[in-house]
Amino acid sequence: xxxxxxxxxxxxxxxxxxxxxxxxxxxxxxxxxxxxxxxxxxxxxxxxxxxxxxxxxxxxxxxxxxxxxxxxxxxxxxxxxxxxxxxxxxxxxxxxxxxxxxxxxxxxxxxxxxxxxxxxxxxxxxxxxxxxxxxxxxxxxxxxxxxxxxxxxxxxxxxx
Ligand code: GDP
Ligand code: MG
Numbered sequence: 184x185x186x187x188x189x190x191x192x193x194x195x196x197x198x199x200x201x202x203x204x205x206x207x208x209x210x211x212x213x214x215x216x217x218x219x220x221x222x223x224x225x226x227x228x229x230x231x232x233x234x235x236x237x238x239x240x241x242x243x244x245x246x247x248x249x250x251x252x253x254x255x256x257x258x259x260x261x262x263x264x265x266x267x268x269x270x271x272x273x274x275x276x277x278x279x280x281x282x283x284x285x286x287x288x289x290x291x292x293x294x295x296x297x298x299x300x301x302x303x304x305x306x307x308x309x310x311x312x313x314x315x316x317x318x319x320x321x322x323x324x325x326x327x328x329x330x331x332x333x334x335x336x337x338x339x340x341x342x343x
Pocket of ligand 2 (some may be wrong): 199200242
């Protein structure tokens with residue numbers, strides 16, 4: 184069976200790991216290196232409509248002592264190099280930020296297929312928040328709530 188690879192990119196705290204954990208089948212496992220320090224897992228496997236896929240949470244791949252833009256640049260480069268499809272996660276409660284625009288430009292240059300996932304849309308009233316993300320030039324934003332599991336199936340349908 185052919186397995187596609189999907190990579191998740193986006194600023195810190197937009198909900199990448201929450202979405203990652205929802206999409207993978209194995210129970211969430213947190214790798215503990217040092218007492219008090221938890222590290223998110225980065226690789227996972229999922230299944231949707233009889234298709235299997237592999238998932239990479241690039242937010243868990245970090246560079247020590249590098250400015251934020253260098254770190255995010257490296258994460259996006261890994262996503263572009265490794266993945267067939269990229270999930271670009273943004274925060275629907277905060278609106279479009281300069282860092283989102285920076286990431287969007289890198290993704291556009293890459294010519295990879297990108298799904299624009301607007302997270303933290305926890306209820307119907309908030310769904311209007313997705314429209315401003317059209318300005319990123321990455322097509323139709325998909326509203327999701329990683330915490331509540333809303334819209335994740337729509338993203339998986341398009342991923343497949
Ligand atoms: P990451 O840094 O992009 O991996 O973000 P995380 O998955 O660690 O989530 C960051 C914070 O946002 C956590 O406190 C999550 O509980 C919260 N969060 C994630 N998804 C949602 C969502 O759909 N709605 C709300 N309200 N909070 C969320
Ligand atoms: Mg994370």
